[in-house]
Amino acid sequence: MAKEILCPYCFERTNTSKLLFRCRNKRCPGQQEDRIYAEYQNLLQAPKMGKTFIAEKKGLGRFFGNSDKLLKAECPECNRETTQRACPKCHYELKYVGNNIEEKMVAIIGGRASGKSSYIAVLINRLENEIGKNFNAGLMADSDRTRNRYKNDFYKPIFTEKRMLGGTVTAERNPDVKKPMIFRMTFDNQGKRKAVNLVLFDTAGEDMASADAMFTHTRYISESDGIIFLLDPFQIDAVRHLVPENLQDKQEDADPNEIVDRLYQLHEENQKVKSLQKIKKPVAFTLSKSDALFPIIEPDSGLHRSGEHFGYLNEADVQSVHTEISTYLEEWMGSGFDNKVRTYFDCYRYFGVSAFGGSPVGKKIESISPLRVEDPLLWVFNQLKIIEAKK
DSSP states (O other): OOOEEEOTTTOOEEEGGGOEEEOOOTTOTTOEEOHHHHHHHTOSSOOEEOOEEOOOOOGGGGTSSOGGGOOOEEOTTTOOEEOOEEOTTTOOEEOSTTSSEEEEEEEEEEOTTSOHHHHHHHHHHHHHTHHHHHTTEEEEESSHHHHHHHIIIIIIIIIISOBOOOOOOOTTTOGGGGSOEEEEEEEEETTEEEEEEEEEEEOOGGGGSSHHHHHHHOTHHHHOSEEEEEEOGGGSHHHHHHOGGGOOOOOGGGOHHHHHHHHHHHHHHTTSSOTTOOBOSOEEEEESOGGGGGGGSOTTOGGGSOOOOSSSEEHHHHHHHHHHHHHHHHHHHOSHHHHHHHHHBSSEEEEEOBSSSSOOBTTBOOOOOOBSTTHHHHHHHHHTTSSOEEO
8 A cells, every 4th residue: 555755844744646846957948947846945935846746557457556656757857867856835845655665754852952953963964974873774854955955054164164153044034944854874784774764954953942832933843753842951050059160151042941841732722632641742852962961971971981882772771861850850850840841742762962062262162072972863763673682
């Protein structure tokens, strides 16, 4: 039977047999202004693009087989073959349709100043290098748009220029932040290859600041297969008092308790969870900037060292860190936060990460020695049955 896929831009679920093809021949006489694409991309001028069409089956294909098995089709205008597929609702280009590749959408969210962009920058670099080596896996961007955006907006500022990233602009001011970066990660386990498309969004903290903003601009959160929820420890009053030399501005709309409330309400409003039920998808509640907590945590804390995941998720290490952070959160915030998480989320763990391994000096990054940045994603991968775990 034909399967359904989720468009990562308009979030419409479509049977693969009903996906469009788009002609990629630049000289095709059927090129025209795509007003549907322009509307969803919030463009003032509709771009001239290749014709979108439904593939016409030929020969016995008219009577046998499913159109979702078609990997290419002839443009009715120029008769050139194309493999490019498009969403029938918003005309967003869809990659790798028809292959044995799962597509998992992972939302990385958090309030203002929680370090989401820095986290994404370092995470992708780790997946491409150290984690790729440990898991015998390769990572590639799905398109030039993803490749160039990551290189120019994430990698170059941090790894080449050694400077901090600025805050992400809200989706209302810059619709580009609603466009996902899609990376394909292929695992090769003793000749058995398995690939997954990782769909990442970098959302402004302001889009988490109210239920209305979340509902309008961040629908992908409720559609995601897993969530990495970055918590800024400096939005916790007790931490601010214990580490005064690292004091940062208090963001009134970035309270972790309030964002958890909105996260659950968003799933209710989008009918992804019924009233009185828990959210089933894996959610990694992750303390960012863990290096700044070193003065107030135990010297033998697991947060001082990297996780050890060599071809599998180290389940004992994940559980140990989860228990430790749960204890710290109760000490710093009381039992209310953990009670709320246990009540509304069925599958969750606590993590602690440091994108750089130390605090920047002003806007400059002196060194990059990441701590545990991959742990939340590897745990989500395990829950989604992409990688195995061992105790």
